Structure formats: C-alpha cells, structure tokens
Amino acid sequence: MARIVVLGAGFAGLWAAIGAARKRDEIGANGDIEIHLVDRNPYHNIRVRNYEADLGEVALPLPQLLDPIGVSHGIGEVEAIDPARREISLVTSRGEETLHYDRLVLALGSEVMRPDIPGLAEHAFDVDTYGAALRLEDHLVSLGRSMPAPGRSTVVVVGAGFTGIEVAAEMPARLAHAGISGSRRIILVDPNPAVGVTIGAQARPVIETALASLDVEMRLGVRVASIEAAGVHLSSGEFIPAQTVIWCAGMRASPLAASFPEARDRLGRLLVDPFMRVADVGGVFAAGDVASSVIDGLHPTVMSCQFARPMGRFAGHNVVADLAGLPMLPLRIDWYVTVLDLGAWGALYTEGWDREVRATGAAAKATKETINRKRIYPPLTGSKDELFAAAAPTVQAPPPTYGAPRR
Numbered sequence: 403m404a405r406i407v408v409l410g411a412g413f414a415g416l417w418a419a420i421g422a423a424r425k426r427d428e429i430g431a432n433g434d435i436e437i438h439l440v441d442r443n444p445y446h447n448i449r450v451r452n453y454e455a456d457l458g459e460v461a462l463p464l465p466q467l468l469d470p471i472g473v474s475h476g477i478g479e480v481e482a483i484d485p486a487r488r489e490i491s492l493v494t495s496r497g498e499e500t501l502h503y504d505r506l507v508l509a510l511g512s513e514v515m516r517p518d519i520p521g522l523a524e525h526a527f528d529v530d531t532y533g534a535a536l537r538l539e540d541h542l543v544s545l546g547r548s549m550p551a552p553g554r555s556t557v558v559v560v561g562a563g564f565t566g567i568e569v570a571a572e573m574p575a576r577l578a579h580a581g582i583s584g585s586r587r588i589i590l591v592d593p594n595p596a597v598g599v600t601i602g603a604q605a606r607p608v609i610e611t612a613l614a615s616l617d618v619e620m621r622l623g624v625r626v627a628s629i630e631a632a633g634v635h636l637s638s639g640e641f642i643p644a645q646t647v648i649w650c651a652g653m654r655a656s657p658l659a660a661s662f663p664e665a666r667d668r669l670g671r672l673l674v675d676p677f678m679r680v681a682d683v684g685g686v687f688a689a690g691d692v693a694s695s696v697i698d699g700l701h702p703t704v705m706s707c708q709f710a711r712p713m714g715r716f717a718g719h720n721v722v723a724d725l726a727g728l729p730m731l732p733l734r735i736d737w738y739v740t741v742l743d744l745g746a747w748g749a750l751y752t753e754g755w756d757r758e759v760r761a762t763g764a765a766a767k768a769t770k771e772t773i774n775r776k777r778i779y780p781p782l783t784g785s786k787d788e789l790f791a792a793a794a795p796t797v798q799a800p801p802p803t804y805g806a807p808r809r
Contacts (some may be wrong), residue, residue: 404435407503411441413707414690414714415509420793421718423471439475452535453569455579461532470786483661505685505721510656512691521629526649546581553643555586558634561651562592570618571745591621602757612744655692667694676732678717687721689713697735719795737800741770761803768804
C-alpha cells in the first residue's frame, strides 16, 4: 500500500490530510493509499485566535476530524527528513522512529523568531502556539490573584506587526478577564519608526487611532536590549518595570524546510509551483507557512490562514492525483484581504495588495469574528460528507463586509 505522510496539523496540514482523503475516496483508492498525519500535538490549533481573552474551542481534537475520514494520525516530534531515502526521523512516546513515505506533504508551518537577547528565553511569553497562549493566560491569572507590585499591571508587547498589534489591542480585555483592575499600562515596542509598517500607509492612521483609544503606549525606533523578571531594558536606555513581556517580533518557516537543498525565500520558506510541489524533489509537496507560491502571477503567498487553508486543500488533492497518475489542479487566488483585530475599538478590513481600507470599527469587527469563529473552522459534526465538502479544491470568496467604513 502506498503511503502519503502529512507533517503538521495546522491550517495547511489539516486541510491537506482531509483534501487527500477526499480525492482518495473520489477515485476509489481507499484500500490502496494510506494517509498518515504527524504532529507534535493531538489537536488542530486555531492559531490565529491565540491572542484572544477566551481560549475556549481553539484546540480541536484530531480524532474528531480525521477518524471519520480514515486518516491515521500520530504524535511525534520531527527530527529530520531524508528526501533521498523518503524517510522521516521522529521522536515519539516510544522513542526514536523512522517513517517511510511514497509522497510527503510538508506543512510544519512557522515559528516566532527568537533572537539571542539576554533574558528572552527565560522571561518572555508569546502566543505562537496553544501551549504558549495557555502559559500566558495562567501567568495573567496568577498576577490577578497576587498583591500589587511594581510592573504587575504593565504589559510590554514587542513587535508592532499584525500579531503584536492584535495582542496589544486585546490586552485590556485580557487583563480585565484575569482580574487585573485599576491602573494598567500596555506598551508596544518596535524598532521601526511607525506602528504597522508592513500593513501599509492607508491602514496606519486607523491603527494609531484605535491603539490611542485603548491607551496603548508606543516605544518606536528602539530595540529590546535585555529582559529580566522585573522588566525590559530598551536600546534607548529606558527601563520599563513589567512582569509581563510578550514577544511578537517576526516569523520564520520551520527549520525543517532546510532538509531540502532547493531555493528558499528570506523567511526560510520552500518555493513551490502552483501544484504545491517542491521543485526538483520527487514526491514532495509543501503548503502553508513553510511554503511560498506565486498565486496570482505576481504576488507570493503570505504567512496566514487565508493562504494556508487553500494551499493545504490543493496540496492534498494533488498529492493523491500525482500518486495515482491523474491530472493535478493549479492553485490561483485572485484576491487578498487583511482583517486586523483592534480589540474593543473594533477592527480594520483592507482589500488588495496595497491594503486599501474598506471597513473599520464595529463593521470590520463583525467580519473578523465571522472569520475567527466560523469561516476558518472545519466541520465539527464528525460527518465525512461535510468534511469532504469543506476540503474541495476550490478558493472561497472574500469574507463579507458589514456596513460602511468608519474613518
């Protein structure tokens, strides 16, 4: 029996596995093709919600999603990939194991960059994973139960990109949720001269207005020099007393992308063709944050579930088609939007690669909640038919917008 291995159960990996099972069922090859998914966790994390105050229903058990469609799954840490031998080295609860594949879908995603800054590993939090988000939540709850002390009610968020802005904007609600009342300080630190540099000039005034209304302070044009239990030292010489430092400063592809000698971009992502194949490597597909594909003839994909989900669906379809000698389908996406959560103020919705503002405030917040709580979720009914319908190799229309823009 031929074996397809999917590495990673994030947005790309989960949908690759379901998409592969859908195509396998369609061609009547259930008895001929095994599909096996490996992840370090037994759940699918709705990762884009890790910044929220409510972490309920953001970790979905894999058996609920994969057992109904005949996809086997295991927990393991991927140590190495040997594309020449078509072998994967794993560490599982049983020890070191080797897993063979006939076709591979690499969907190990991305991770937050952690530079060699004194105290970062020991004292900083992040929301990169569900486990990290829970650790931060436990810390905030613990602070809420503690006596007032210097820095107890101060949160420093490092990185004023998408994740850092969402973390900072949600922090008033998170502190209240944790029982930290009274005077609070939330400080956003970034080496760039403006907040949200990568989000675009049109969006920046909206972000600045929202953060100001939430009393988020800015420290721009500075870097973190060191972190200690009592606070943060900045390159400007300022020391900020803070018991909570949250690191959101950039992402990079899984280091295991380096297992393949082929071209990678500045984020470490493997370059893939429209069929999600890694060039010049037999039997290997890649999708999601670990891969970069030009999806409209001009623009490469961005690290987001907006691209990871369709990349996964097409990779899953194509890996089975390739194994069976059938035609594959190219992925093309002719639209791009961003929806940035801005906490109690609302949200920001932009369209196009120039990020033209289309909706703000409550109207954009309604779209963001539709995305975070409905659109990006797999069916949870356990129905094979519903799972297969959701995994069809198609591209969804852009998310809806509600009401008129608020400028």
